[in-house]
Amino acid sequence: MLNSIGLDNDGIDAFIAHHLPYLSRLRAPTIVSIAGRTYDEFVEMAGMLDGCDGAAALELNISCPNVSGGVDFGTDVEMCRRVVQGARDACGLPVLAKLTPNVADIGQMAAAAADGGADAISVINTLLGMSIDWRGQRPMLGNGLGGLSGPAIKPIALRAVYQVASAVDTPVVGIGGIANIDDVMEFLVAGAAAVQVGTANFYDPTVSVRLIDQLPAALAELGATCVRDAVGTLQMNDSVAAKT
Numbered sequence: 001m002l003n004s005i006g007l008d009n010d011g012i013d014a015f016i017a018h019h020l021p022y023l024s025r026l027r028a029p030t031i032v033s034i035a036g037r038t039y040d041e042f043v044e045m046a047g048m049l050d051g052c053d054g055a056a057a058l059e060l061n062i063s064c065p066n067v068s069g070g071v072d073f074g075t076d077v078e079m080c081r082r083v084v085q086g087a088r089d090a091c092g093l094p095v096l097a098k099l100t101p102n103v104a105d106i107g108q109m110a111a112a113a114a115d116g117g118a119d120a121i122s123v124i125n126t127l128l129g130m131s132i133d134w135r136g137q138r139p140m141l142g143n144g145l146g147g148l149s150g151p152a153i154k155p156i157a158l159r160a161v162y163q164v165a166s167a168v169d170t171p172v173v174g175i176g177g178i179a180n181i182d183d184v185m186e187f188l189v190a191g192a193a194a195v196q197v198g199t200a201n202f203y204d205p206t207v208s209v210r211l212i213d214q215l216p217a218a219l220a221e222l223g224a225t226c227v228r229d230a231v232g233t234l235q236m237n238d239s240v241a242a243k244t
């Protein structure tokens with residue numbers, strides 16, 4: 001999928017007043033994703049969610065490619081560390097930092113987020129992509145560029161999870177092209193302690209329920225009794241490990 005939705009939402013006041021109450025009645029914990037244009041906006045929103053009933057954790061989207069300036073926090077090591085620390089100080093909830101793959105060294109960004117106090121690192125957000133109507137000589141998306149997601153990005157996401165898990169001790173949340181239980185297991189073995197499913201929900205809204213049902217049997221195939229037993233069990237060929 002290639003999208004340029006941006007961050008369509010009705011704002012944090014409306015989220016806290018109208019959306020969080022019904023979300024908090026669901027059985028699953030709610031992780032609230034926030035994105036600010038500036039450091040101050042991130043910190044202000046993190047502070048507003050501190051102690052909010054129904055919010056289990058905070059994910060900092062420092063990686064959206066569709067928002068003007070939205071990606072800076074995820075591409076500059078010092079800005080990344082600072083914004084994570086600011087949110088961390090303003091909010092007692094666990095803080096996840098969601099990173100962009102559109103950088104040269106994602107391990108370095110993860111280290112900065114961990115240094116800022118991130119409790120977990122989510123990887124990856126979408127990759128910058130483009131689609132062109134050559135006859136009309138115009139981009140297909142209104143925004144020109146867009147975020148690429150879905151199965152096409154899975155190898156990149158797996159690589160990023162592996163690199164981040166190798167670079168930091170902080171738990172990693174794997175995201176990118178997950179659509180079936182084999183995908184989930186690949187991410188766990190690569191080093192993810194949890195996964196998220198995005199694009200697959202658009203064509204199969206019940207996908208997550210099926211993945212949860214299938215997880216115990218897949219773990220058993222590895223001789224694992226819980227997710228933790230499978231996380232980061234990838235064994236790289238010695239000669240390959242030396243080069244990466």
Ligand SMILES: Cc1cc2nc3c(=O)[nH]c(=O)nc-3n(C[C@H](O)[C@H](O)[C@H](O)COP(=O)(O)O)c2cc1C
Nearest residue numbers: 003061124125126149150175176177178197198199
């Ligand atoms: C339509 C659409 C909207 C998205 N909106 C957000 C967003 O608001 N915040 C965010 O952090 N990521 C957003 N993402 C990125 C996804 O959360 C995810 O990181 C990415 O799509 C890769 O996972 P997937 O291949 O399972 O979709 C969006 C993705 C799609 C396809």
